[in-house]
Amino acid sequence: MDVPQLIRELQQGNQAAFRTLVETYQSRVYNTVLAIVQHPDDAEDVAQEVFVQVFESIGRFGGDQKLTAWIYRIATTKALEAYRKRHARKRLGATPFSFLARLFGTDEADGPDDRLHPADFEHPGVKLEQQERARILFGAISRLPEQQKVAFTLHHVEGLSYQEITEVMQTSLSSVESLLHRAKQNLRKRLAWYYKDEQ
Template identity: 55%
Template sequence: MEEHTLIASLKSRNQAAFRQLVETYQVRVYNTVLSLIQHNEEAEDIAQEVFIEVYRSVENFREDSTLSTWIYRIATTKSLEAIRKKKTQKRFAFLTSLFGKNDELLHQSPDFEHPGVVAENKELSQTLFEAISKLPDNQRIAYTLVNVEGLSYVETAEAMDITKSSVESLIFRAKGNLKKLLKTYYEEDFG
């Protein structure tokens, strides 16, 4: 089914079209969300929310961008919302601990292991993902879309609704920040 036909079918609430959309994009959405969230169960939950949002708002989709970049935009927005929510929860974590509440979501795994990483790079990638999680939001999204999801700068720019040169700038700053973070980490480790 061509993209325009697929979108038209989605707008008319065709269930077969929605199934096709999910099956086409589920891996891309899940992989993007997982790389940003760095938590397996939460990633599935948010990936589902992405498709629910697509289903609900497809009638307002004006086809200014491709379906793919629109879905990436929803996926990154939903992931960011979840990250911010988690940060807020962490700020109040001391209060919940006073009442003995043990909320799993508050504690992000420090040793996130992406299942797609080749075996010999597992340990190094854990360190890299930890450093990526410390980047500012925009740098984190741009770096993840380009280096984990493999999008081009143009596709990333469309997904983030910014210019290509802004993406280049974000990637440049992200790499610089990652080098600084990793240097501090390894200096402590070797020192």
């Protein structure tokens, strides 16, 4: 079944077409979401929500959009929402003064805070000999600003090209290049902290 036909059948509420869609995209969606939320149960929940939203809003899908890019966009948006929610819960539960710390900006961006971003996530698709390094890298990725995190995840975890990322993020090629460049710089900075601390 080609994509335009799949879309037409989905818009008619065809259950078999929906099954085809889920089975075609489930790994891409789950893998993307997992890399962002870094928690298998949350990733499962968010991935299900992504397909529910796809089913419910496929009627409004159209124009020049590409189905794959549209699904990736829903997945990254929902994953970031879930990550934010989980992060906010941890933040609120962290210390009685964490709200004040947040207000006065003493908490984010400038220093590693392992209480809020524990580097304990192990991606199941990483090669065995790389697991320890990947665990450290995912800890650093979780601290990236959202847009950089999405661009880096789509490129390095999902293997999307720069052009495909522009379609998902609805931005220009130069913006994607800039996001990925800044993401790498930030990761280098954080990894440098980590390895200096380790010495």
